[in-house]
Amino acid sequence: MNRAKHLNVENVTLAYGEDDIVHNASLSLDKGEIGCLLGPSGCGKSTLLRAIAGFEPVKSGHISMRGQLLSNPQDRVPTEQRKIGMVFQDIALFPHLSISENIVFGIKKWSKSDQKRRVQELLTLIGLPDIADRYPHSLSGGQQQRVALARAMAPKPDLLLLDEPFSGLDANLRETLVPEIRDILRKEQMSAILVTHDQMEAFAMADKIAVMQNGRIQQCGTAFNIYHEPKTRFVADFIGLGEFLQASIKDEYSVDSVLGCLVGDEPLGYAPGTPVELLIRPDDIQHCEESPLTGRIVSKWFRGSHYLYHVQLDNGEVLPCITACHHDHDVGEDLGISIELDHLVVLPICDPETGLCDLQESEVVQTQAIAR
Numbered sequence: 374m375n376r377a378k379h380l381n382v383e384n385v386t387l388a389y390g391e392d393d394i395v396h397n398a399s400l401s402l403d404k405g406e407i408g409c410l411l412g413p414s415g416c417g418k419s420t421l422l423r424a425i426a427g428f429e430p431v432k433s434g435h436i437s438m439r440g441q442l443l444s445n446p447q448d449r450v451p452t453e454q455r456k457i458g459m460v461f462q463d464i465a466l467f468p469h470l471s472i473s474e475n476i477v478f479g480i481k482k483w484s485k486s487d488q489k490r491r492v493q494e495l496l497t498l499i500g501l502p503d504i505a506d507r508y509p510h511s512l513s514g515g516q517q518q519r520v521a522l523a524r525a526m527a528p529k530p531d532l533l534l535l536d537e538p539f540s541g542l543d544a545n546l547r548e549t550l551v552p553e554i555r556d557i558l559r560k561e562q563m564s565a566i567l568v569t570h571d572q573m574e575a576f577a578m579a580d581k582i583a584v585m586q587n588g589r590i591q592q593c594g595t596a597f598n599i600y601h602e603p604k605t606r607f608v609a610d611f612i613g614l615g616e617f618l619q620a621s622i623k624d625e626y627s628v629d630s631v632l633g634c635l636v637g638d639e640p641l642g643y644a645p646g647t648p649v650e651l652l653i654r655p656d657d658i659q660h661c662e663e664s665p666l667t668g669r670i671v672s673k674w675f676r677g678s679h680y681l682y683h684v685q686l687d688n689g690e691v692l693p694c695i696t697a698c699h700h701d702h703d704v705g706e707d708l709g710i711s712i713e714l715d716h717l718v719v720l721p722i723c724d725p726e727t728g729l730c731d732l733q734e735s736e737v738v739q740t741q742a743i744a745r
């Protein structure tokens with residue numbers, strides 16, 4: 374049986390005036406799932422979020438929640454009737470209201486006893502049970518953002534929209550707050566969509582990530598999928614670190630490259646001799662003192678628990694390589710490396726002038742790989 378998704382965004386195109394900003398976007402969430410729109414500035418994340426909230430009309434396609442139509446080109450359920458809560462970057466608590474009055478703001482129609490119970494329930498949930506009578510100015514930024522979340526969650530909305538809620542906070546605070554907020558949402562079984570350009574936030578928070586570029590969802594999947602199985606050059610480039618090695622299809626399952634012949638267990642889908650690019654992540658290349666394969670260190674970053682080196686091979690290609698931080702080598706030294714590829718990620722060569730590859734062809738093939 375094909376059960377309706379909690380949220381369904383189907384083939385949605387959005388425009389400002391004559392300009393299409395979001396093209397044919399599709400995304401769905403189950404109840405309690407946390408989704409994320411991830412992409413660079415200006416790619417259309419907030420515009421799509423605003424359409425889900427009901428602030429923007431859809432030009433084509435439709436948005437529905439719990440089986441009920443919210444938007445199509447003819448009809449739009451007003452924002453205030455959508456049962457959607459919102460949390461923004463600027464925390465915007467009402468400064469003249471106490472914390473409990475702030476939280477009660479969206480549930481004023483509830484009975485006083487229910488309001489009181491809900492406020493205490495939420496304050497306990499956000500780990501600040503004793504602040505009901507305090508005012509926003511007396512709280513830290515992280516505490517204020519947790520209260521803003523509690524205020525948005527108070528009416529038990531069907532969906533929570535979080536538009537860059539962490540970007541005003543410093544890096545240390547973000548690191549602790551993001552998983553805390555994910556846990557709070559999980560405890561309330563709250564479906565949510567986070568908008569961010571920060572992939573670590575997306576990875577820490579979301580069950581499902583939609584990577585956007587120029588108004589298009591390039592790929593939608595788990596953090597693991599989009600990191601290890603990117604479907605386009607853009608996703609491979611935008612998510613995580615990595616380098617592209619020139620390679621050539623050898624046969625159905627293998628490519629030739631400067632690292633030798635790499636073999637996968639899935640057909641690569643290209644004719645022998647086709648030039649392709651092979652994605653290499655830093656964790657695919659390990660330091661190995663005894664390895665006959667070496668690269669000259671051209672850059673070195675200290676990352677606390679490890680070093681990230683870039684090493685240049687004899688043919689000039691540069692590869693990333695992670696080592697434990699006791700392997701402290703200098704730029705200019707030769708580093709022994711071994712290849713630890715779990716799977717092959719092979720992409721067609723992009724046009725060097727336009728940077729474009731045929732989308733049809735840019736479907737990536739990943740295979741379990743062994744070096745031989």
Ligand SMILES: Nc1ncnc2c1ncn2[C@@H]1O[C@H](COP(=O)(O)OP(=O)(O)OP(=O)(O)O)[C@@H](O)[C@H]1O
Pocket residue numbers: 389394412413414415416417418419420421570
């Ligand atoms: N009200 C508007 N009228 C016309 N164009 C707009 C409007 N709002 C946004 N845009 C344009 O639409 C495009 C997408 O903007 P949007 O804010 O959705 O991107 P974003 O991915 O959320 O970016 P950021 O991460 O910087 O907030 C941008 O080119 C932006 O200039």
